[in-house]
Structure formats: C-alpha cells, structure tokens
Amino acid sequence: MKILMFGRGVIATAYGWALERAGHEVEFFVRPGRAAVYGPTVDLELLDARRRVRGQRVVETWPVRYRESLEPDHGFDLVVVSVQHYGVAEALSFLGPRAGDATVLVFNNLLVEPSVAVEALPAGQVAWGFPGAGGGFGDDGVLRAALLPVLFFGTLGGPPTERERAVRAVFRGAGFRIRETTDVRGWLTLHFLQNAGLHSQSLRLGSLTGLAGRRRDVREAVLAIRELLPLAEARGVDLRRHRSELLPYTAPAWLTAPALAWLFGHFPPMRTVMEAHANPEELRAVCRDTLAEARRLGVPVPRLEAAEPYFAAQPAG
Numbered sequence: 001m002k003i004l005m006f007g008r009g010v011i012a013t014a015y016g017w018a019l020e021r022a023g024h025e026v027e028f029f030v031r032p033g034r035a036a037v038y039g040p041t042v043d044l045e046l047l048d049a050r051r052r053v054r055g056q057r058v059v060e061t062w063p064v065r066y067r068e069s070l071e072p073d074h075g076f077d078l079v080v081v082s083v084q085h086y087g088v089a090e091a092l093s094f095l096g097p098r099a100g101d102a103t104v105l106v107f108n109n110l111l112v113e114p115s116v117a118v119e120a121l122p123a124g125q126v127a128w129g130f131p132g133a134g135g136g137f138g139d140d141g142v143l144r145a146a147l148l149p150v151l152f153f154g155t156l157g158g159p160p161t162e163r164e165r166a167v168r169a170v171f172r173g174a175g176f177r178i179r180e181t182t183d184v185r186g187w188l189t190l191h192f193l194q195n196a197g198l199h200s201q202s203l204r205l206g207s208l209t210g211l212a213g214r215r216r217d218v219r220e221a222v223l224a225i226r227e228l229l230p231l232a233e234a235r236g237v238d239l240r241r242h243r244s245e246l247l248p249y250t251a252p253a254w255l256t257a258p259a260l261a262w263l264f265g266h267f268p269p270m271r272t273v274m275e276a277h278a279n280p281e282e283l284r285a286v287c288r289d290t291l292a293e294a295r296r297l298g299v300p301v302p303r304l305e306a307a308e309p310y311f312a313a314q315p316a317g
C-alpha cells in the first residue's frame, strides 16, 4: 500500500518506520521548506514491543522520503494524520480538498467533537484510531520511542466499513494487535481526560517521568482522573461502555496507584514513553483545554484546578 504520514512527528515517524518495514511504500508530508531542515534520514532508538513484552531495541539511521506539496491525484491509499490536538483543525482543513481517493486515518488525541473535526474530509473516507506508542525527539534529533503491541481503532457507532477494515489489516499485517470500540467519541474523550489528570500531576513534578515509581503522586493523578469522569458524562459519554479501560481509575486507588507507579518506572516500554516525551507544551495545553471545558460545563475538578499555576497560559510580553 502507498502510505503518506502527515507531518514528521513522533507518532508519524515511529509508525511510518514499522509500516515501511512491513512492506508498504511510506512517505512523509511536511510543510514547505521542512524537508531540508529534517534531513534525508531519521536517527531512531526504538523499543519495539510488538514481539517481546519488554521490547526489542532498534538503533537505526532510517532514510526517508518527503513531499512538500500535495495534489488530489497523489495516488496514496492511506494518509495517517497524527498531530497535536491543537493542530488538527488546520491539518484536516488543508487535507480535505487534497485527500483524493485515500482513506484518512485520524490517529490523534482530540477533545473537539470527532464528527466536527473531520467535516473538511470527504465523507466515507475517514478511519479512527489511536497510537499505542510514545516518546519524543531529543535535542540531538534522535527519536526515542516505544512501540507497544496494541493500538486502538474505533467507529462512531456500528461496524467498520470496508475502507476501515482495510486500514486495520495494514496495521495487523505489521504485527500490531487491535483493540476496538464502537464508541470512539467516548474513548477519545476519556483518553484526553486521563491525560489531563496525569499531567495535572506530572507538570507539578516537572516531567512525565517524574511520576515513575512515585505512588503518592500517581495516586493524586488517579484521583484527578476520577474527578474528571463527570466531565465526560456531561459531554454525553456513557462510562459503562468503557468500564474495562476505566478500571485503573475506578478501582480503589490504594490498589491501582502502586501498580501504575511501578509500570511507569519499571516496565521498559512504558518507561521509555514517559522518559522520552519531550513536548511539555502539549501537556500544558491538554490541561488548559480540559479545565476550560470543565468550566464551560460547570463541572467541579478540584485537583486539575489546583494544578492551574503549572499550566496556565503566561501573559504575553
């Protein structure tokens, strides 16, 4: 399959590498002038956990191909969009008139209504997913990331279409296991709110990795996430449809917090995601946007509110 990764960010690069390795033709779409800045290769230090639970280390200089313009007759079968949640509107409105016949996989964190987010894309050509990977580019330009064995796909209700099934087959063929939901709207809302609860504490500690092994702080994060669940409900999410994913936050915190703290600190793929994450502005934006939404809907979120000094926008000047 011909696959275009939109942008050359952490998620696009890590999955672009895995998909090329699985035999697909992969290119990156980058803004005009960016290809020269990025250079013709990417230095990768990946922990690939598709086949081994604790991951297999990959150190590689990967030659990549870019394009800086996009016409609708591009011939790609699949475009994978994974950008910051605050960049989705711009990315999808750019892509809308240029999608051609490609299926567009939205592989992203999102707080806005999914159906509104994809309004610019041709109807019937959208697939919804979420990465099971994470990390960041170091100051040395090296991508340090972990690829977990499981990733997420979903629909806005009902079974996947033929196009959506074809996208799943691409990732399954590359060795990933797929977890499905027919309520991707609820899933994405809950994932965003989980991140906000987590970051309300990680920002206080200075970084995501600050949570590794810290039971008390992880407990605060768990309780912050629990406080955010009514916000999901206020947005119309039926929590009963996501019971198993929510278990770490609904079960007694004295039980789940030590387990999560251990996972963050000692399970190598998770530790890599936490240690390598290099975009604190994203973490702040997730908290800011969640707090704004809680205030809009009048939902009390005391722990997120208490953390506001760590993520409030700085006055200009």
Ligand SMILES: NC(=O)C1=CN([C@@H]2O[C@H](COP(=O)(O)OP(=O)(O)OC[C@H]3O[C@@H](n4cnc5c(N)ncnc54)[C@H](OP(=O)(O)O)[C@@H]3O)[C@@H](O)[C@H]2O)C=CC1
Binding pocket: 006, 007, 008, 009, 010, 011, 012, 029, 030, 031, 034, 082, 083, 084, 085, 087, 090, 091, 094, 107, 108, 109, 110, 131, 133, 134, 135, 136, 273, 277, 279
């Ligand atoms: N990193 C992680 O650990 C994880 C990330 N995620 C989620 O995955 C998504 C992607 O994250 P991540 O890969 O870290 O993000 P990055 O910031 O690393 O990558 C985003 C990429 O998209 C490009 N981009 C954004 N808008 C445009 C545009 N309009 N035109 C062209 N290129 C564009 C950016 O280019 P430019 O630099 O030119 O702006 C950049 O290369 C986010 O929603 C994030 O929350 C989920 C799990 C883990």
Ligand SMILES: CC(C)(CO)C(=O)C(=O)O
Binding pocket: 109, 134, 135, 191, 195, 273, 277
């Ligand atoms: C790795 C993490 C928690 C950082 O925000 C993330 O982006 C996600 O899982 O959505």
